[in-house]
Amino acid sequence: MYHRALSGFRDFYPPETALRNHIIDTWRTVAGRYGFEEYDGPPLESLDLYTEKSGQEIVEQLYAFEDKGGRAVALRPEMTPTLARMVAARAESLKKPIRWFSVPQLFRYERKQRGRLREHYQLNVDVIGERSYLADAEVIAVAVDILRALGLADSDFCVRISDRNVIRALLINAGVEEGQLECAYAAVDKIEREKAKNLTEMMVKAGIDERTATEVLRIAQLKGLADVAEAVEKAGQDSEVIGELDSCVDALFSMGMGGVVTVDCSVIRGLAYYTGVVFEIFDSQRSMRAICGGGRYDGLLESLGGVDLPGVGFGMGDVVLSELLKDRGLEVERVGLDVFTIAITPDDQAEILSISHTLRDLGLRVEYPLKQQALGKQLRLADARGARIAVIVGPDERSENKVLVKNLKSGSEQRVHKSQLTREFFAHDG
Amino acid sequence: MYHRALSGFRDFYPPETALRNHIIDTWRTVAGRYGFEEYDGPPLESLDLYTEKSGQEIVEQLYAFEDKGGRAVALRPEMTPTLARMVAARAESLKKPIRWFSVPQLFRYERKQRGRLREHYQLNVDVIGERSYLADAEVIAVAVDILRALGLADSDFCVRISDRNVIRALLINAGVEEGQLECAYAAVDKIEREKAKNLTEMMVKAGIDERTATEVLRIAQLKGLADVAEAVEKAGQDSEVIGELDSCVDALFSMGMGGVVTVDCSVIRGLAYYTGVVFEIFDSQRSMRAICGGGRYDGLLESLGGVDLPGVGFGMGDVVLSELLKDRGLEVERVGLDVFTIAITPDDQAEILSISHTLRDLGLRVEYPLKQQALGKQLRLADARGARIAVIVGPDERSENKVLVKNLKSGSEQRVHKSQLTREFFAHDG
Numbered sequence: 001m002y003h004r005a006l007s008g009f010r011d012f013y014p015p016e017t018a019l020r021n022h023i024i025d026t027w028r029t030v031a032g033r034y035g036f037e038e039y040d041g042p043p044l045e046s047l048d049l050y051t052e053k054s055g056q057e058i059v060e061q062l063y064a065f066e067d068k069g070g071r072a073v074a075l076r077p078e079m080t081p082t083l084a085r086m087v088a089a090r091a092e093s094l095k096k097p098i099r100w101f102s103v104p105q106l107f108r109y110e111r112k113q114r115g116r117l118r119e120h121y122q123l124n125v126d127v128i129g130e131r132s133y134l135a136d137a138e139v140i141a142v143a144v145d146i147l148r149a150l151g152l153a154d155s156d157f158c159v160r161i162s163d164r165n166v167i168r169a170l171l172i173n174a175g176v177e178e179g180q181l182e183c184a185y186a187a188v189d190k191i192e193r194e195k196a197k198n199l200t201e202m203m204v205k206a207g208i209d210e211r212t213a214t215e216v217l218r219i220a221q222l223k224g225l226a227d228v229a230e231a232v233e234k235a236g237q238d239s240e241v242i243g244e245l246d247s248c249v250d251a252l253f254s255m256g257m258g259g260v261v262t263v264d265c266s267v268i269r270g271l272a273y274y275t276g277v278v279f280e281i282f283d284s285q286r287s288m289r290a291i292c293g294g295g296r297y298d299g300l301l302e303s304l305g306g307v308d309l310p311g312v313g314f315g316m317g318d319v320v321l322s323e324l325l326k327d328r329g330l331e332v333e334r335v336g337l338d339v340f341t342i343a344i345t346p347d348d349q350a351e352i353l354s355i356s357h358t359l360r361d362l363g364l365r366v367e368y369p370l371k372q373q374a375l376g377k378q379l380r381l382a383d384a385r386g387a388r389i390a391v392i393v394g395p396d397e398r399s400e401n402k403v404l405v406k407n408l409k410s411g412s413e414q415r416v417h418k419s420q421l422t423r424e425f426f427a428h429d430g
Numbered sequence: 431m432y433h434r435a436l437s438g439f440r441d442f443y444p445p446e447t448a449l450r451n452h453i454i455d456t457w458r459t460v461a462g463r464y465g466f467e468e469y470d471g472p473p474l475e476s477l478d479l480y481t482e483k484s485g486q487e488i489v490e491q492l493y494a495f496e497d498k499g500g501r502a503v504a505l506r507p508e509m510t511p512t513l514a515r516m517v518a519a520r521a522e523s524l525k526k527p528i529r530w531f532s533v534p535q536l537f538r539y540e541r542k543q544r545g546r547l548r549e550h551y552q553l554n555v556d557v558i559g560e561r562s563y564l565a566d567a568e569v570i571a572v573a574v575d576i577l578r579a580l581g582l583a584d585s586d587f588c589v590r591i592s593d594r595n596v597i598r599a600l601l602i603n604a605g606v607e608e609g610q611l612e613c614a615y616a617a618v619d620k621i622e623r624e625k626a627k628n629l630t631e632m633m634v635k636a637g638i639d640e641r642t643a644t645e646v647l648r649i650a651q652l653k654g655l656a657d658v659a660e661a662v663e664k665a666g667q668d669s670e671v672i673g674e675l676d677s678c679v680d681a682l683f684s685m686g687m688g689g690v691v692t693v694d695c696s697v698i699r700g701l702a703y704y705t706g707v708v709f710e711i712f713d714s715q716r717s718m719r720a721i722c723g724g725g726r727y728d729g730l731l732e733s734l735g736g737v738d739l740p741g742v743g744f745g746m747g748d749v750v751l752s753e754l755l756k757d758r759g760l761e762v763e764r765v766g767l768d769v770f771t772i773a774i775t776p777d778d779q780a781e782i783l784s785i786s787h788t789l790r791d792l793g794l795r796v797e798y799p800l801k802q803q804a805l806g807k808q809l810r811l812a813d814a815r816g817a818r819i820a821v822i823v824g825p826d827e828r829s830e831n832k833v834l835v836k837n838l839k840s841g842s843e844q845r846v847h848k849s850q851l852t853r854e855f856f857a858h859d860g
Contacts, residue, residue: 065495
């Protein structure tokens, strides 16, 4: 008889819904300031949309099944395949660059539990059809502005940025062969979580000699644009190799965001499809998983949707963000009622309904008790519902077309004519 | 290679997303004015949450499968079981009456296609823990106010309201036995879609004699509170039988909504769980399916969640509503950019980034070209993006800390100091 939510799925009671909506509203507001337009797709898609090109980990964690029509289907584990599909279907008519965002709920069945969720909401922001570093800077700026709009200080988070082309050039110059690049990337990716000894061992097993492996780890620890530029120069590489990263960081400085950005060669992002600038945002203490991650994926749309358009984008989930906001005391306050209307006698009820409706038409949040109760009990209910003001009508008031307005915070009262109950009245006398 | 959305599932490109969000925003805004608080649950639930108590039609149309952990699960086809589960889990601590709403996406696999969707968004508004007719009136008022807030005129729609207790009393009085009630309800429900002859045949097969069957059809055609009240009186029933319906309609008149409400005894609603007032809203021409339907379900929460609380609520889907708004020319206008910023030379780019960011911080919707282009081309892009104003910076402007502001609608231009670019400036000079 007694049911519960599935393990890994969240029930959103009103306080949790308020926080979730606050995050999603902020995503929408800030993306809108950058001119991004919202799209959405179905939470259920053909299975092969994911099995063809998604990473192995994603395919293993799919909620996949056969529908009643015999179709192999899956709950969406990520948004990019849907994006690629939708862009491909209208590749000709959509004006480029396409500046789109979406707020899908995503689903992954992770076997190893330890409190990990199996669903989350994720903001996806993408610029499609533009190769310039300005597109990279643009999406990073959206992410930074979202965190600022949520009330986080610049000191609360850090954007770590890198460029796969730079790392690749440095690794090749250090002696890593093309066929060993994937292993070297994996080592770079793990530099902050694994011991150097283990990473070296891993690389040696893949045929990278020990001296080169040591060099890979040194490259992974390069930080700051100046040091990276120096390494590129020492490697005898053209300065153009670092041009995109350099210009992107420059643009972020022009936008007043230089202070939160760090060039960090250990940032490579797990996904195989990134082709240029990559970035991630962590809380300053790095006590949580990434707030956000993304980068440039110039070959992905062709492989997923058959349309050769460059792209850059990121995903930002609601779970880490919610934790961070709670941790910093930046949760939303409950929005209480503006007005609670009260009938003294049953005969005053119709008047209360009429007044309530007038006030709601003004856009005010208004409630009244759904049954006849004593005045004291009604006032306590008004308080419990967070109302600012009580509007009370008894036979005396009614005979004079008046109401008694009681400010529930200050306790002050005044008797006013009904015609005085305007939006301005409640804005000032609240 | 080329993928499509599953049959019955919608892709939301930006114009469709804008309309969907407009509907959902209006649902939220109006529900908020009535003090309703938003909740949500998982789109995936345990299968038995639905198989135990949902109607047969719903169970047959479930997207059900076994997850990787061997659990029998289903995509939610309706919200009420989740609501019952969540209320039951906190029945003690939640303050009554519970005034909640939700905006779930729901899923049903309907075999017979003919353009029917397999997913839709549905507003659910419920008052739980209050038996009074005021609760019935309250949820109906929310539905009416939503349609008004969306721009529909009172003449565009009609609320048809009835009460199962009234119909039941009339049917019993006409000679229908307890065991035949379900069949009689079915006949009442179909009075407008089926021939009287067929309905009579159906009832006779269920053991209802022909004279009683004729009487059932007459009852089903009763319209207007006065006629229904007269029928109740003629049937020798206590006037209390019609008290709840009467008071509810009265309350809606007090709220200024009497004009859109019609008492109509053919309204019974298909779902077996309704126990009192039932209602539905149709477009005036009745050219579409119901916009909204609901009613009182005092035994449902006990049967679903094991908590004995009365309830009343409704569901309103986005599909019929979207069609109606399009039909009435009430679609949303595209929100264009406020400002498009333009650099004349590459050297002006950094200044443009800085200004754009300042304007975005003011809450304005701002874009700039993501690559260097000729002025004419940039202005055309600004136009294509629906921008109201262009802010242009060349070497001359930059040397004086000024910008050229061009109103793209009127064509007027002015050169102003950067410090003048305030929110007010753009509000007035737009």
